[in-house]
Amino acid sequence: MNCKPSFAIIGAGKVGSAIGVLLKERGYAPVGVYSRSKTSARRLADQLHSKLYKNAVDAAKAADLVFITTTDREIGTTAAIIARKGGCKPGQIVIHTSGALASDVMEPVREQGAWAVSVHPLQSFASIESAKENLPGSSFALEGDEQALPLAEKMVKDLQGRYFIIKAADKPLYHAAAVIASNYLVSLMHLSASIYRQLGLDEEQARDALFPLIQGTLNNIAKVGPAQALTGPVARGDASTVKGHISALSRMNWRTQEVYRSLGLYTVGLALENGSITTNEGAALSNIFLEVENCEQKGNYCRLSAHETGSQTNSHVNRLRLSDGYVGRCFWYRRHPGWGFPR
Known part of the structure; x- marks a missing residue:
């Protein structure tokens, strides 16, 4: 029955x-x-x-x-x-x-x-x-x-x-996280493959080259979690390599450059979380990703929270609040042609 x-x-x-x-x-x-x-x-x-x-x-x-x-x-x-x-x-x-x-x-x-x-x-x-x-x-x-x-x-x-x-109120946030994990992973794979195609690989070669790397990364995340699975130049505090990447990517379209910078900034926070870099290294890397030219800057100020930089949020009159809980000195941002940030 x-x-x-x-x-x-x-x-x-x-x-x-x-x-x-x-x-x-x-x-x-x-x-x-x-x-x-x-x-x-x-x-x-x-x-x-x-x-x-x-x-x-x-x-x-x-x-x-x-x-x-x-x-x-x-x-x-x-x-x-x-x-x-x-x-x-x-x-x-x-x-x-x-x-x-x-x-x-x-x-x-x-x-x-x-x-x-x-x-x-x-x-x-x-x-x-x-x-x-x-x-x-x-x-x-x-x-x-x-x-x-x-x-x-x-x-x-x-x-x-x-x-x-x-x-019910949490559904949009829940779904945004799912989109990042799934849809944007597809976009990142497409972006990486498109860069390899610039080097002469066809789509199948690029996919075959990248997929074992992705699978290995997923395996590491499954074993130790995302924070401890982080590797690469940001996790090592390797500012020189990051600068080299940004220089090479300058020959590509602005979307590719913005994705690299935005993900790099997020990864700085992850590297600080797992303790693989120091606060000063995080500040230096953030400034590179932000393309910041400091005006009379003597310290390492960047888009890091006050507790991460160790600075006081109200200790200088010349601070610029970048977002909730984030402070820094006055920065000049290198803008895109046409005097504006990309839409």
């Missing part, structure tokens, strides 16, 4: 399709599929051996669990249509899988007595097949009605995942 709830998928994209297939394998009962794309909806309905519906409302009516796995911009509208046309009922659980949006976007279903919860898999999905492979073992961020959380937790465990619960 199957004691697990029935479910419907509304939005047969990569995430919705992967979740649907995996839940069916775990004993959940698929009862319906709807998607704007008839092709993807038919494909998923055939995989699940479930009914293909012509609208989201009828698909939702048939299920205990309703997954709205559309694009983020369509989640609120879809939930409102389902609620307005009688597609949800008391005790039913409506789930979206957006990382950026809280469950509040589905408020209309709550007004009809259903419970709303967001279940976001902290994973990247390049295809339906990769989504099915990557979901088991992934972490899920849960947020929503307390009545719905126990079942959401059980569902994640059935998917062989782990979970943590966050507040």
